[in-house]
Amino acid sequence: MKRILVGIKRVVDYNVRVRVKPDGSGVATEGAKMSINPFDEIALEEALRIKERGEAQEVVVVSIGTADAQAQLRTALAMGADRAILVQSESAVEPLDAARVLLKLIEREQPFAVLLGKQAIDDDNNQTGQMLAALWDRPQATFASRIELTGDVARVTREVDAGLETIEVDLPAVLTVDLRLNEPRYVKLPDIMKAKKKPLDTLTPADLGVSPRQRVRSTRYDAPAARQKGLVLKDVTELVAALKNRGLV
Amino acid sequence: MSHVLIVAEHDGRHLNPATAKCVSCAAQIPGARISIAVLGQGSAAIAAAAAALTGVTGVLHVESAANAHPLATVLAPQVAQLARDHAATHVFGPSTTFGKDLMPRVAALLDAPQLSDIMAVESAQQFRRPIYAGNIVLSVDVSGEPLIVGTVRTASFDAAPAGGSACVEAVSLAVPLPAYARFVSLSGATSDRPDLQTARRVVSGGRALGSEENFKLVYELADALGAAVGASRAAVDSGYAPNELQVGQTGKIIAPDLYIALGISGAIQHMTGIKDAKTIVAINKDADAPIFESADLGLVGDLFTILPELRAQLARS
Incomplete structure (x- = not known):
């Protein structure tokens, strides 16, 4: 079966302004609204569109995280994924171990493409897709803003600093997606009901033969140095004078 | 060691x-x-x-x-x-x-x-x-x-x-190299303007510019200052500016000496991209725009009135 594997991460919703705990020991996320990482949602949307075009037959969505991530997997099923896998871990899984978990699932599921968000908006690591492609010894196309599938090749337009780069990758491959690839659909109520009947399997990293290690220890969390509010000027003349005073023009 | x-x-x-x-x-x-x-x-x-x-x-x-x-x-x-x-x-x-x-x-x-x-x-x-x-x-x-x-x-x-x-x-390396990914093309705006990522001065435009046509005002001020041009995500998503000009969390993170934000409200994701700028100047008609909280110099007013005047005064100085 032509299958796409999509990875999604449960993160604090992008509209929530997170803060450091008063003792600097972590991020205060209790009670915060949680969502699918926005880039992963775009990856899922793309996989669903590929399936709807008849270029794939099944979309399998996977998350690595706590049992709470079932909520985001159900949302993904409501969007249209066919089935879900939760790899449950109560402790954080670093990107290289997340890639190892995904590689084991690839061996089981034999997808022709793995779609991931380019980065999660909590850790902002931007690592897992590239690491997975390396461990799998398959190509990667990161920062995708356009994906065209032709036979066993994906032609991917990438948003790079210099502009738009197009590369061709042989499938199977890992594709990580950027903001402008698509706009994810809204979930409709009947789909939420239907999603409750779709399969959601739960595994652990150990079931897959992976033992996550903590190699990067987080020792302190700080608020960034805040910029001071400056002067509000009356008119252009004052602005130009202020710029001159500071030697900026 | x-x-x-x-x-x-x-x-x-x-x-x-x-x-x-x-x-x-x-x-x-x-x-x-x-x-x-x-x-x-x-x-x-x-x-x-x-x-x-x-x-x-x-x-x-x-x-x-x-x-x-x-x-x-x-x-x-x-x-x-x-x-x-x-x-x-x-x-x-x-x-x-x-x-x-x-x-x-x-x-x-x-x-x-x-x-x-x-x-x-x-x-x-x-x-x-x-x-x-x-x-x-x-x-x-x-x-x-x-x-x-x-x-x-x-x-x-x-x-x-x-x-x-x-x-x-x-150094010559005897490493097997895969052929499963191939470069096809790179398209980018080649311009004589300074590079956004390394420019000492940057002029950026936001959604308030209103159109690709109006975005030319951003380029004009940038050229008058010898500055690079940037854009907010909203301006890029609206098609006013190409994606490689986007400044912010998912665009470029920059640290120019002078950053002039024109009609940019100052979403967190944008501010992430400019927090290391030495001086931030904000021009926006909305006095409550969050960008004024972080700007060193602010001017509240209509861009389309202010920009020609600013260019004229800079030309005189």
Whole structure:
């Protein structure tokens, strides 16, 4: 079966302004609204569109995280994924171990493409897709803003600093997606009901033969140095004078 | 002793200034030896430029037709081999789309953890990096790891100056390179304007410009100031400016001396991209726009009245 594997991460919703705990020991996320990482949602949307075009037959969505991530997997099923896998871990899984978990699932599921968000908006690591492609010894196309599938090749337009780069990758491959690839659909109520009947399997990293290690220890969390509010000027003349005073023009 | 191997970024003609910023980051690791890996085709001048950066102890120059375009699948096995052969303790690249694409692939090949967006060096094993779009600064410790990979947040470091004279060593690598990814094309606005990522002055436009036509006002002010042009995500999404001009969390993170934001409200994701600018000037008709909370100089009013007047006054001065 032509299958796409999509990875999604449960993160604090992008509209929530997170803060450091008063003792600097972590991020205060209790009670915060949680969502699918926005880039992963775009990856899922793309996989669903590929399936709807008849270029794939099944979309399998996977998350690595706590049992709470079932909520985001159900949302993904409501969007249209066919089935879900939760790899449950109560402790954080670093990107290289997340890639190892995904590689084991690839061996089981034999997808022709793995779609991931380019980065999660909590850790902002931007690592897992590239690491997975390396461990799998398959190509990667990161920062995708356009994906065209032709036979066993994906032609991917990438948003790079210099502009738009197009590369061709042989499938199977890992594709990580950027903001402008698509706009994810809204979930409709009947789909939420239907999603409750779709399969959601739960595994652990150990079931897959992976033992996550903590190699990067987080020792302190700080608020960034805040910029001071400056002067509000009356008119252009004052602005130009202020710029001159500071030697900026 | 630490040996930092830095992967040079270049466009086939010039060394990207991001590389010199990685050198400054590496130089903060006490006692570190710093090598730069230049992988390219026809890249002797780039290797020479890398060797001239102050603080660099050696350049490893890998010249190959396979390196004509920066494909992570092709470069990663070579960088990993160089790191092994030269006993690197740290492998750094810039946190640009080039480095973000390449370095995790290198890390996986080396079974090393990666630190993304290093913004400060506390010791050879302790670093600081932003998370949650820069809303939190995380201190991390990788003690016990013999080798780490990192991307360097270039806005946090000044470029190492030229003036050094390190040796350039030609290296040939016997590493099998995959052919499963191929470069097709690169399209970007080639312009005579300063490069957004390294410009000392940047003029950026937001949604309030209202159209691609009106966005020309941004270019005009930029040209009057010799500045690079940037844009907010809203302006890019609306089609007023090309995507490579986007400044912010998912665009470019920049640190110019002067940043002028025209009609940009100042969403957190945008401010993440400019928080290291030395002076931020905001011009916006909405006095309550969040950008005024962080701007050094603000002016409330209509862009279409202010911009011609500003240009006229700047021309007179």
